[in-house]
Amino acid sequence: MSIPGETPNPYGQPQPHQPPQPPQQSPPQSPYGQPQPHQAQPLQHNPYAQPTMPSVPLGGYGPMGTPPGAPPTGSGGGRKGWPWALGGAVVASAVWAGVLFATGGFDGEAKADLAGYRYTNNLCTATDAQTIEDAGYQQEDGSANPQHSSSEDPALDSMTCNIDFEPNDADSDDYSSVWLYTTASLHKKTDPAPEFEAQYRAYEEQKTSSYSYKVSPVNGLGAEAYVVTQVSKSGSDTGAYVILGVRDGWMTYQSTWSEYLSSSSSATAKTPEEATAMLKKSARATLEKMKE
Known part of the structure; x- marks a missing residue:
């Protein structure tokens, strides 16, 4: 039950032992909604996803093939897992940014390793x-x-x-x-x-x-x-x-x-x-x- 005037929780999960309800025509389905059992659903674009290092999923893949960063399923529901996932994304992004700065990856060029040698005109x-x-x-x-x-x-x-x-x-x-x-x-x-x-x-x-x-x-x-x-x-x-x-x-x-x-x-x-x-x-x- 929700309190009048409270903003609906976009991460709410279905209660245990109750099958998820099909999405209504209006409003649109949440980008974090789970696919129905035995139905192949296209993965929705996550507008909150943080950039990560190549081939490293954000926070790993959850149960039932949920996309990286999606809230965990179960009776806990709500926003329980989101701060952790967001924190992992920030750390991964910071590490990847450090790699790019160190190698010059932001401008598409590796930094020259001149090993201490210097130019001389003679x-x-x-x-x-x-x-x-x-x-x-x-x-x-x-x-x-x-x-x-x-x-x-x-x-x-x-x-x-x-x-x-x-x-x-x-x-x-x-x-x-x-x-x-x-x-x-x-x-x-x-x-x-x-x-x-x-x-x-x-x-x-x-x-x-x-x-x-x-x-x-x-x-x-x-x-x-x-x-x-x-x-x-x-x-x-x-x-x-x-x-x-x-x-x-x-x-x-x-x-x-x-x-x-x-x-x-x-x-x-x-x-x-x-x-x-x-x-x-x-x-x-x-x-x-x-x-x-």
Whole structure:
């Protein structure tokens, strides 16, 4: 029985042992009304439903397939279960909002993980050349050595450095071509991880009549790293060509060692293994400087 003037309870449930009454033509059926036994009823839109995390029902599914958030059935009826359901919705919504803020999901983009690396307009100042010099080389004299370039962009920061070297024990009339080329990129919009390994594995398919490439993973550098070694089919030991690629978060780094000495040179070229060890040591020092 209701008190005159009291607003009808929209969540009222049928009394125990009494079958639910079919909805009247007027007023319209409550959006929380239960379907009749043995009758398939379309699920009504719940205007009070709170957004939840994907695939996580609001408060779970109740008896007889009631939709998430609907008041519980039984003699308790009324508004007994609604505050709990509403509280669960608020908590779930807050958690989901926190996830979106943390990942940048509100604007449809993940937040770039630059792992502490910073843009510099002169990568040569961060590139570790001391490791190369300690291995028996000196930088060639000239106003154009070293050379650097850089580009800062909202989507991608790019930096390069090229340094020409010559062996310390080379004669003045020896021909040599020795250089270290370093690049670094800060990816601000796209995670480079899914494609990083594939970029270096692609070298394995590049073969000529003179050489091929060998690709190997490297441990202890960034999140992942690979070394690409050019293998001469003639067995020549007059030089080495080695590429080292490193990814740390959304930062990618690559250093390339290229050395060629004439067969008559008095100097001795580095083996691919020696060049690889040299690049690893130089990369560690360079990456540390890029965080300063």
